[in-house]
Amino acid sequence: MSSENKDFGKNKAFLIDMTKCTGCRGCQVACKQWNQLDAEKTKFFTGEGYQNPPLMSEYTFTRIKFRDYEKNGQNEFAFYKEMCMHCNEPACASVCPVGAFVKTKEGPVTYDAKRCIGCRFCMVACPFGVPKYEWSKAFPLVRKCTGCYSRVKEGKKPACATTCVSAITYGPREEMIKEAEKRIAARPEKYLKKLYGAEEAGGTSVIYLTALPFDELGFKHVTKRPLPSYTWQALRLVPGIFLTVGSSLSLLSWFTHRKERIAKEEEMRKSGSAPKEG
C-alpha cells in the first residue's frame, strides 16, 4: 500500500480550472494517443448531453462532461474533466487483494496488470467510479488512468496536461492548492468558493476549480475521510479476534472435556492397560 508516501503536499497534482476549459477535448485525444487506446464507436447525444463518448470506459480514461445552463438569458456550457483522482489514500489500493494498485511517491496511482486477478473490488470501492473493466474479453483486466506515470517519472507532465492550453496546471500538490486559493481570492465573483479534491476522500491529487456547484456538474458527493480507514477499523482487529476466539474456545473445551477425561483415566487405571485387551 501507500506506506512509502506520507507527505502528500510534495506529490505532483493536477489543478484543473473548469472555468478556463473550452471543451475542445484535446485532453481526451492526447490520452487516447499516449495510452494507445482504441477508438469507440459512439453516437452523439447518447449520453447526458454533448459529451462523447457517453461514459468513461476501458477505452476512455478521461472525458469532458458537458453541461448546458442559462446565464443572463443566454445558453452557456460548463465542463467537467472526469478522470482518476489519484487519491492520497486510494480506496482501490487498499481493497485490492493482490496489491495491484500503488500510490507512487510521485503522486500518480498506478495499476499492475500482471498481478490483477480481476475481482473488481477496486471498481466497487472507488468513490469516483474510475476503474473500468474489459467486459468484452474472456479474461478481462481493469483499466484506468495511470496519471501518465511513465512520463511523470521522467520529469514530464502527463499527456493531457501537456496538451491543454488553458485549464490544466501540473505541479506539487501544496502549490496547486495555494494557486487555486489565489485565483478564488483574485476573482471571487467568478469562482465557487470551494475546491473539489482538497478534502474529498481524504484529499486527492486532482484539484478542481469551478463556477457552478459541484453536484450540478456531475461531481460525486464523497466523504472527507480517507476510505481505507473505514475498512481498516474492522480489519485491524482480525489477528486479535482470531487469537481470542481460538484461545477461548480451546480453554472452554479443555474445561468441558476435563471431567470426562478424568473419568476415563480413572477407568484405565483400574483396568490396567486397555488397548491390549482390545
Place this chain on the structure above:
Amino acid sequence: MTAAKITQVVVDEVKGYHNFVKFLIFLVGAAALASAIRFIFGLGVTTNLNDTFPWGLWISFDVVTAVPLAAGAFTLGAIVHCFHIKKLEPLVRPAIVTGFLGYSLVCVGLLLDLGQPQRGWHTMVYWNPHSPMFEVSMCIMAYTTVLFLEFLSPVCEKFGYHVPLRLLRTIEMPLVVLAASISTLHQSSLGTFFLIAVDKLHPLWYNPLLPLLFWVSAMCAGMSIITVEATMSHKYMGQPDEGELLETLAKILPCVLSFYLALRLFSLFALSEGALWDRPGLTALFVLEIVALVVPVLMLAQKKVRENGRQRATAAWLVIFGVVVNRFNVSMFGMEAPGTSYYPSFLESVVTIGIIAAHILFFVLIAKYFPIFEHHPETVDYSLPDHFHKTDNNHGHVGNEA
C-alpha cells in the same frame, strides 16, 4: 473391470436414481454449459454486469449468501465440542458435509466471477492485509481444507481406513477450534467488504457494525440450515429422526436471533448516518428482512412450535429467507444507486441455480454412499486426545500395530 463395464455400472446406477436427482443432474449440466460460455465469450456477454454495477448475482449469492448458509458446520462444531452439548453430536456430520460442499461451490462461483481465475493463487503470493478480499480468500482456502479434513472421517470409515481415522480423531478438537476461529474471521469480513462502499451502500444497511452483524446472522443461518436439512433428510431420504436434537437447537436459535435483532436495530438507529426512509423500494426490502427474522423468534419462543417438526422447520426456513434477503440487500439492492438497476441475466441465473442444484445433488449422493447419518456418538471417543493408543477401542484391532 474394463472401462466399458465401469461405465455400464455407473449408467445403471444413475438410471436407478429418483427423477428429482436426475433433474438436479440436468440443472448442473446446464450450469456447466453456461460457465463454458462465460470462458469463451467473456463476462460482458454472459452477465448483466457493467462498469456501474460490477458485482452481481454471482457475488451476491454464490459468495456473500452461500458462505453464511454454510456456517452450520462451525457453529455446530463449537456448540457440540466446545460447549460440550454432546447430544447434538449426530448433527455435526451432515453439517460438515454441507459446509464442505458449500465452500467448494463458493470457490467454483468465485473462479467463474474472477476475470483471471488462473491467477487465483496470486492472493497467496502478493499479500495485502488491508484488503478484506485478501483476508476472505485466505480464510476460504484454509477453511475448505479444514472442512475437507473433517469430511475425510466418514470417507475413511466407509472404506475402513483405521490409521488415518485415528489421526483425524486426534486432530479433531484443534480442527473444530480452528474452524470456528477462521469462520469468525471471514464471515465477518464479508461484511467488511461493504464498509468501503461509504457513499454507495444505503444507510439502512451501511453501519460500522456490519462485520459483527454478518457474523451473528451467519450463525443463525447455519443453525437453521441444519434444522431444515435434518428435517428434510428424515422426511425424504428415510434418515433417522433427529427431532429431539433439533428441539435443543431450536432453543438456542431464538436467543442468538434476538441478540442479532437487538444489535441490528441498535446499529440502525444509533450508528447509521443519512436518510433512512427515502426510497420506498428499499424500505420494503428492509421490512421484509426484519419481519422474516422477528417472526421465527416469536414462533420458536413457544414450546409447542419447537416440538412440532413442521412448524420448527417453517421457522428455520423463515430465518434462512431473512438472512438471504439481508445479504442481497447489502450486496445488491442497497448498492444500486437511485435510478440504476441490475437484474441477473439468464445465463447468470442458470449458473447460480446449477450451483444450488449441485449442492443438493452432492449432498444426496454423499448421504447415499457414505455414513454421514449413521453415526452414533456413544460408540466413539470424542474426548480430547489423551493417550494415542486409547482412541480406537471400539474399532477392533486393525489400527493397533500402527
